[in-house]
Amino acid sequence: MALNTVQDYVSAARTLLQDVNAERYDDSDFVDALNFGLLEARRLRADLFIGVTTVPSFTVSNTDAVTIDQQYRTPLLYFVAAHVQMQDEEDTQDSRAAMFLQKFTTSMLSPG
Amino acid sequence: MGSPQFDRILSTARIRLAGALDAAIQYELFSVLDEFLQDSSVWKDELSFTVSTTALKYTITPTAGQLIRLEGLTDSAGNSVWGEMEMPGTVKLATLPTEGQKYTATVALSVADPVTRDAYPLVPVWITKQYNTTLIDGVLGHMMGQHAKPYSNETLSVYHLRRFRNGIAQARVAALQGNTKGNQSWAFPQAFAVKRKWR
Numbered sequence: 528m529a530l531n532t533v534q535d536y537v538s539a540a541r542t543l544l545q546d547v548n549a550e551r552y553d554d555s556d557f558v559d560a561l562n563f564g565l566l567e568a569r570r571l572r573a574d575l576f577i578g579v580t581t582v583p584s585f586t587v588s589n590t591d592a593v594t595i596d597q598q599y600r601t602p603l604l605y606f607v608a609a610h611v612q613m614q615d616e617e618d619t620q621d622s623r624a625a626m627f628l629q630k631f632t633t634s635m636l637s638p639g
Numbered sequence: 640m641g642s643p644q645f646d647r648i649l650s651t652a653r654i655r656l657a658g659a660l661d662a663a664i665q666y667e668l669f670s671v672l673d674e675f676l677q678d679s680s681v682w683k684d685e686l687s688f689t690v691s692t693t694a695l696k697y698t699i700t701p702t703a704g705q706l707i708r709l710e711g712l713t714d715s716a717g718n719s720v721w722g723e724m725e726m727p728g729t730v731k732l733a734t735l736p737t738e739g740q741k742y743t744a745t746v747a748l749s750v751a752d753p754v755t756r757d758a759y760p761l762v763p764v765w766i767t768k769q770y771n772t773t774l775i776d777g778v779l780g781h782m783m784g785q786h787a788k789p790y791s792n793e794t795l796s797v798y799h800l801r802r803f804r805n806g807i808a809q810a811r812v813a814a815l816q817g818n819t820k821g822n823q824s825w826a827f828p829q830a831f832a833v834k835r836k837w838r
Contacts, residue, residue, distance in 0.1 A: 571787070574663040596660050638657045639787045 530593070530600035536561050536607055537588045541634035543608045543627075552611050554588040560610035561585060561593070564631070568585050570596070571635045575599060642759040644767050652778050658789030665758045669750060671777035671803070672760050675770065677707055679810035682766060686744045690736045697730045697742075703761050704748035711745040719768060753754040773806025 530536060537557040541547050562584050568575055569582045575596055576582065585591055595603060609627035633639050647670065652664045676682050686699045699706070709724040712732075720742060721733040730744055750760040767774065780799035783792040 533826065572789075574660050574666075577660070577662040598658055598660075634789075636787050636789065 529597075530604060532590045533558060533561060533585050534588050534590055536593060536604055539604050540607045540611060544612060545602070552614075556611050556614065557607055558579040558585050558588055560607040561603070563610055564606035565593075565595070567572055567606060567631075568599065568603060568635065571632070572599070599635065602631045605634070642757060644762075644764050645759055647771060648767070648775055648778060651775050652782065655779055656782050656790035662758070664778060664782065667778055667781045668774075669754065669760045671774055671781055672750045672762055675774065675777060675803075675807055676704075676747075676762070676766075676812070678807045680708060680710070680747040681810050681814045682748045682763060683710060683814075684746055684748055686746060687741050688730070688744065688838050689739065689741050690732070691739050692736055695735060697732075698728055699730055699744055699746070700728060701746065701748055703751075705751035707749045708747040709744060710730045710747055713743050714747075715740040715742070723776060733770070736838065770806065770810055771802060776800070776806060777803040 530539060537554055538547075540557050540560070541549065541552070544552065546552055564586070565582050583594065584591075593600075593603075603629045609624045609631060612624035612627065613621070615624075616620070647696075648668065649661065649664055653661075656664070659703060663715045676686050682704065684701055684704075686701060688697050688699055690697060706724070706727040709722065709730065712720045712722040712730065714720050714736075722730050722742075722744070724730055724746075730742075736742075750762055754760050780796050780801075782788075782790055783796035783799065785791055
């Protein structure tokens with residue numbers, strides 16, 4: 528899976544969150560998280576959106592292409608997992624969500 | 640699609656700038672080339688235009704790049720003529736020509752927008768070949784000087800920018816010497832020369 532489409536991000540995030548059977552989160556949660564992640568990526572790294580006047584936004588999990596440099600697709604996936612997991616109120620989920628969010632920010636701004 | 644002319648510069652930049660985007664490197668490459676050409680004047684061209692006895696101002700247009708400086712002006716016999724370029728592209732003579740003839744303006748050029756479809760600046764290939772190392776230093780210095788990026792590195796940015804400025808200075812001297820060893824292409828301004836006819 529090369530994280531080319533919205534569906535790819537949803538599937539990969541479900542794997543990270545151990546929800547491959549879609550029992551805990553809806554697809555719309557992941558799509559919303561992807562949209563927020565793109566906005567956050569635009570804030571942190573404007574160079575990822577050179578020539579793009581409006582940050583892309585998606586409505587459903589489908590085969591629409593998510594156009595972002597391949598170097599930063601995994602960090603975007605981490606944001607999606609973090610944002611979806613933050614819905615939960617359990618303490619253990621909060622720490623995992625924070626970890627994913629930290630990985631997103633670190634990957635965007637530093638080599639690590 | 641890449642540009643063979645800039646392949647080595649971009650490949651070197653990609654290796655040394657972890658996480659850098661090609662589009663960002665291309666943007667900085669334009670700025671680097673502009674700074675290099677503006678300060679070194681290595682890219683020159685000779686533009687001919689026909690003068691008349693009734694006009695002082697003439698428009699000149701380069702085939703590529705943008706005009707930044709008028710380096711010299713000669714008439715059809717090769718004699719220096721006084722002129723200035725108040726605005727890039729408009730040559731203004733000091734006095735009306737005595738006859739209609741062709742003048743040649745030697746101009747310094749820099750890169751211009753629009754760039755190619757792949758967003759690479761248009762610049763003679765020999766410049767990127769001869770000054771490849773200097774341009775690489777410029778790109779690395781500019782990129783590493785960006786804030787909050789995976790490739791941000793203030794120390795290395797200063798180092799590369801120092802090398803870039805040194806390269807520009809060497810290029811400027813080489814251009815002044817006409818890419819020769821030890822020669823000086825500068826001569827006493829012929830605009831001040833007075834022609835005398837001896838009987």
